[in-house]
Amino acid sequence: MGFFLRTILLSFVAGLLLTLALSAQLKQDVAPTAPILGFSPAHATAEHQLETAFQSIPSPEKASDWHHTFTAEPHPAASERNSQLADFIAAEWRKQGWEDVALRRYDVLHSRPRSVSLEMIAPIAFTASLREDAYDADPDTKNSAVSSSYFGYSASGDVTAEVVYAHSGNPEDYDLLRKNGISVKGKIVLVRYSNPYSYRGFKALTAEREGAAALLIYSDPAEDGFTRGKVFPDGPWGPESHIQRGAITYDYIVPGDPTTPGWASVPGAKHIALEEARSLPKIPALPLSWRDAKPLIENMNGPEAPKDWQGALPITYRFTGAVKAHVKVDMDTSMQPYTVVEARIHGGELPDEWVLLGNHRDAWAFGGVDPSSGTASMMELTRSLGELKQRGMRPRRTIVVCSWDGEEYALTGSTEWGEQFADDLKKKLVAYLNVDESVAGAATTAGPEGLSFAPSAVASLAPMLVETSRDARAPSGKSLYEAWRATSMRDSKASVRPLDSELVETRIGSGSDHTVFLNHLGRPVINLGFTGDYGVYHSMYDDHYWMSRIGDPTFEYHVALTRIWGLVALRLANADILPFDFGANGAALEKFLHELEQKNKLKSRLNLNKLHARIADFEKAGSSICSILPVTPTRTWNFRA
């Protein structure tokens, strides 16, 4: 906070002088343009001109070409292909005119399968394929480099035991099993990717705490398969053999390399022993397609599970009974190099204030949505900013861009980079703008309003994000703001258009590369992306075919994302005074506290009046800081009661 207040006050004095000087000149020779939060009128005019030039550069054809390149082969972390792509990005950024292009290497604990198997040995014999089917329509599905089923950081192990179905694998599910007299100690627990959602690494820790010997997590068609709509290759949902790979690291305990908790895995760094690493699972685990899980479920003969535990397969889901299986997981868990690619355009006036952009590069297989849609949008963004620079533009602040590695494992590349440069980042980082999946939905099934724009942001940046969306073009040709309001009304099934304050999700969880910057370094972050029907997450079907036939055939959404990402970056980089709205931040804090009180019935047990009062002070002070911005927020940032 100190940094920003200082920056705001210093910039205020400079900005005020500039504003006075320029606005006198402006009155004579420049037509008035729409104001921009944080910009003097003259600078707003120049910014609008720059943004118009910027928005005309990104092209859907180029985005499609980038996407094709990045999804040509599977490219998980620590693979040869992912390392080639790092070199490719570095070379492209140099060609695009970016400065100080560097490859940062981290030696981290990595995890990949040597061999995996699952057999049912009673009441009948069945061997799970642990593989996904090829389709003639999509030759990429025949690529032999695609992995079998596995979970990153699963323990190795060989377990033969009874199978128990534990619904979503959350603590309350085990409570219900206990009530029914069923223990999972020493058993193989079968759970599903679930609604309500819980992270697979949380399911793993819960199973371990309950004393299970092994864990299987399968994709029920109720969540992402035929129940939702047409399946691949005819539609966006997951076919019978699709497998949701993923990591099961306890990265909510220790993010990044499990063997360097709190410091960077630069070459030569100290690493703790594996036995001391708190984020490593201790039991073997495997992800399953529903086709591989079905024989296990339908051969149980024990008590019937309750209605809300039943999935979409046409069988009766039971707690347990008669099914015995043999799971064998042999993992190669060893030190491997990860590479973060970094580049910048130095700021002309405030080079020590950084606006950071980032996207991860590694994918479980081809990464059609996750992350190569984001990578394609990023490459169009760096190409466009590079072109503006070659036309003579230099931002006031420095723009830094990073291609992260090993996000899928434990948010590893961004965490290690954040740890390596923590001192600089705490002083210099204005904001981090993350794009993981730029287009995680099917435009072909989205209906007339199109895909949903679903950003999240710290509340202090929410007003500037909404304001910026008014000037960004959506694929429909309308402003992104209009498209956003329409899809948000559709998705919430509301009868009235949302307030501006209801558009941005300000409750930011973990799950992507913004984590180290927000949760460990305390810097403001924004996540951007479009969402819609998407059932092939982390499977081999998340590929170029899915994106170019089903997801975003025109690649217009990729470009729309490039535009909003670039506009937000340019506004943060060029503003006279950084457009943070701490009044909005205070209002969000009050809302969070109110929700906390309601949900936990805190009011009767704890007097939080002082905290409410301090938040009110903060909100008031935040709003009065806002009033010194050259343009103050015009809309009140209120929440519905």
Ligand SMILES: [Zn+2]
């Ligand atoms: Zn991702």
